[in-house]
Amino acid sequence: MNGSKKQKRRIMDMEVIEDKNMIKLLMEPTRAKIVFDYLVKDSMTVKQLSEVTGKNPGTILHHIQKLKEVGLVFEERTEQTQTGIVQRYYRASAREYRMGISEMIQATGDDTTKRLKSIIKSLSVFGIDVPEDQIEQAMELMTALINRENELSSRNLIMNEEGYDKMSSSIRGDASRIMRRFALEEDSQYRDLRTNWHAFLRSHRRGI
Numbered sequence: 205m206n207g208s209k210k211q212k213r214r215i216m217d218m219e220v221i222e223d224k225n226m227i228k229l230l231m232e233p234t235r236a237k238i239v240f241d242y243l244v245k246d247s248m249t250v251k252q253l254s255e256v257t258g259k260n261p262g263t264i265l266h267h268i269q270k271l272k273e274v275g276l277v278f279e280e281r282t283e284q285t286q287t288g289i290v291q292r293y294y295r296a297s298a299r300e301y302r303m304g305i306s307e308m309i310q311a312t313g314d315d316t317t318k319r320l321k322s323i324i325k326s327l328s329v330f331g332i333d334v335p336e337d338q339i340e341q342a343m344e345l346m347t348a349l350i351n352r353e354n355e356l357s358s359r360n361l362i363m364n365e366e367g368y369d370k371m372s373s374s375i376r377g378d379a380s381r382i383m384r385r386f387a388l389e390e391d392s393q394y395r396d397l398r399t400n401w402h403a404f405l406r407s408h409r410r411g412i
Contacts, residue, residue: 217362217380219298220354222307226274230303231312234259235267239276243296245373247280250292268294276301299376302354305347320346331410338408345404349397356391357384 221227230236237257242248250268254261271277272294280295308316324334324342334342360383362368368376388394 214362214365215295216298216358217360218300218302218357218384220302220304220358222304223274224307226276227303227308227312229270229274230276230301232267234263235271238264238267239271239296240301243277243294244299244301247293247295249294253294300380302357304354305350317343327405332405332408333410334408342404345397345401349394349401352391352394352397353388356387356394360384360387 221230230239234257238253242253242256248256250261250264253259253264253268257264268277272279276297277294278297280293283291283293285291305316305320320343321339324339324346327334360380371379
């Protein structure tokens with residue numbers, strides 16, 4: 205089996221998706237599965253993706269083309285089989301994706317807004333009671349914190365791609381989390397946002 209490697213493309217450790225059209229694209233269940241379950245981990249062919257998802261190859265190819273158009277997926281390499289068939293291997297542009305909260309609200313409207321409100325209300329089971337008239341403030345504080353965390357985490361550059369690829373997935377994940385946490389703790393804007401969020405939570409803690 206002959207292989208043809210394309211020019212080495214840097215795969216990001218984490219990418220924050222802020223384009224609302226890209227977010228909408230990933231809301232489709234099959235595309236989300238292709239990217240988040242498979243192509244963030246390894247490169248695969250249309251045939252392989254068809255087998256693991258149970259979808260026909262034509263459907264998978266259609267989704268791959270859509271994902272390629274917006275840059276979420278790229279063709280990593282090709283391999284020619286002994287019968288002369290060229291197999292194309294596709295890979296996600298990052299090993300992890302996060303979606304900007306503000307952009308998700310724009311893309312999905314009430315769905316994301318309702319989810320955020322539900323999350324804040326659910327804090328009551330942990331003793332944090334946020335009054336109805338302060339839920340909007342809580343959403344603003346939480347959104348600002350998450351957006352800043354996403355922004356900083358997406359700057360976590362991999363300097364040694366080859367060494368990174370040689371790590372086991374568990375070690376890679378642990379190392380990545382350490383560096384992301386380090387970046388957050390070094391950022392004064394993030395620390396201020398976190399302080400404000402924690403102060404808000406403390407002020408609504410039951411018994412205080």
